[in-house]
Amino acid sequence: MGTRYQKSEELLQRAEQSIPLGSQTFSKSRTALPYGVSPYFLERGRGSRVWDVDGNEYIDFVNALLCVSLGYGDPEVDAAVQEQMKSGVIFSLPHRLEMEVAESLIEIIPCAESVRFAKNGSDATSGAIRLARAYTGREHVAVCGYHGWQDWYIGSTARNLGVPQCVRDLTHTFVYNDIQSLERVLEAHQGKVAAVIMEPMNVQWPREGYLEAVARVARQHGALLIFDETITGFRFSLGGAQELFGVTPDLATFGKGLANGYPLSAVVGRREIMKLMEEIFFSGTFGGETISLAAARTVLHKLRTQPLLQHIHHLGKHLLEQLQLVIDQHDASHIFSLSGHPAWSFLNIRDTEGASMWQVKTFLMQEMHARGILTLGTHNISAAHSEEDIERLLAAYRQIIPAVVEGVASKNLAQKIEGRVLEPLFRVR
Numbered sequence: 001m002g003t004r005y006q007k008s009e010e011l012l013q014r015a016e017q018s019i020p021l022g023s024q025t026f027s028k029s030r031t032a033l034p035y036g037v038s039p040y041f042l043e044r045g046r047g048s049r050v051w052d053v054d055g056n057e058y059i060d061f062v063n064a065l066l067c068v069s070l071g072y073g074d075p076e077v078d079a080a081v082q083e084q085m086k087s088g089v090i091f092s093l094p095h096r097l098e099m100e101v102a103e104s105l106i107e108i109i110p111c112a113e114s115v116r117f118a119k120n121g122s123d124a125t126s127g128a129i130r131l132a133r134a135y136t137g138r139e140h141v142a143v144c145g146y147h148g149w150q151d152w153y154i155g156s157t158a159r160n161l162g163v164p165q166c167v168r169d170l171t172h173t174f175v176y177n178d179i180q181s182l183e184r185v186l187e188a189h190q191g192k193v194a195a196v197i198m199e200p201m202n203v204q205w206p207r208e209g210y211l212e213a214v215a216r217v218a219r220q221h222g223a224l225l226i227f228d229e230t231i232t233g234f235r236f237s238l239g240g241a242q243e244l245f246g247v248t249p250d251l252a253t254f255g256k257g258l259a260n261g262y263p264l265s266a267v268v269g270r271r272e273i274m275k276l277m278e279e280i281f282f283s284g285t286f287g288g289e290t291i292s293l294a295a296a297r298t299v300l301h302k303l304r305t306q307p308l309l310q311h312i313h314h315l316g317k318h319l320l321e322q323l324q325l326v327i328d329q330h331d332a333s334h335i336f337s338l339s340g341h342p343a344w345s346f347l348n349i350r351d352t353e354g355a356s357m358w359q360v361k362t363f364l365m366q367e368m369h370a371r372g373i374l375t376l377g378t379h380n381i382s383a384a385h386s387e388e389d390i391e392r393l394l395a396a397y398r399q400i401i402p403a404v405v406e407g408v409a410s411k412n413l414a415q416k417i418e419g420r421v422l423e424p425l426f427r428v429r
Contacts, residue, residue, distance in 0.1 A: 036419025045072030071384020122148030316342025
């Protein structure tokens, strides 16, 4: 396996003595990064690049799981943070930044008439669900997509260990782009569903009229519609996927793209619903922490005044077009397919007779990492990426995809894998 990741692996062994999995997030652990062919600890980042503890440089197409939307160490964002630190990070009373950033969100997001802040996506989605239950007087929830680690949602997945059955019984999944699956949930629990919460888009584009139908059906059944825009917000469009698709929910949650990596999330929505935030208990000491708010104010200003989203979308569209040509050129469509939005796209992998999807993904990541590309199988584009970065990624695909095709055809791909093959975690998209 060589010594390319020696320090990373040494630190991982040390970290696992004090931290389960050695990481705070499944997606940054050995469950997502194959051991022996992956870095596990990053030391620094700048623009579109990161460096691991072994000194290896990568073009980063993970971007802190889509938190870093402008690029690492954006000078204007960091200058705003440093300036705010001079006068304080957290106070005994609210700071005017809370109001100023809330006002900006109300100007930008179609459904936003009122705003409350938190620190991560799970905070925001859980706050929105509690709010919907309080507003409707109902307990059941219909879910589609990924909405965080809290009991009300994660109990509906295969990772439900520790979630009481009585909580699990209140959450019901439905299938994206299948309006009848949602109707079945709402009819099976007639008059009991407080909210329909969904990612307005993730892997697939919504079919024509689908999101409009979701809004109509939810409201016919007296349920609130909540868009989880933790990822799509400030990435698909300035006002989120709701602006892009022209469908306005009752409530929405935002997070990852809000402050370029500084921890901040938000619940936004109709004033009459958000008014209940004064009654339910949604309260956090660090919700008004000022350096993240200063970062968010700068991020929002840059997105409003500079063509950053156009740049991201242009690069992502070019990548998808050119990568599809590579897949077609090598007759690899039985293994690979592309989906998603140009700002957040997916290389989907299928099982074949010659290799499992997990073997293919492990080999793909092994070869990408060796070529200085950090990826988890998605293309998370930031404003710091350049056309040269995209060409580097495409050049890697032009070498790796034919190697996968040959390995699958010869049924010897497993012999080319130098590390441990990834194992299934759980799928929510």
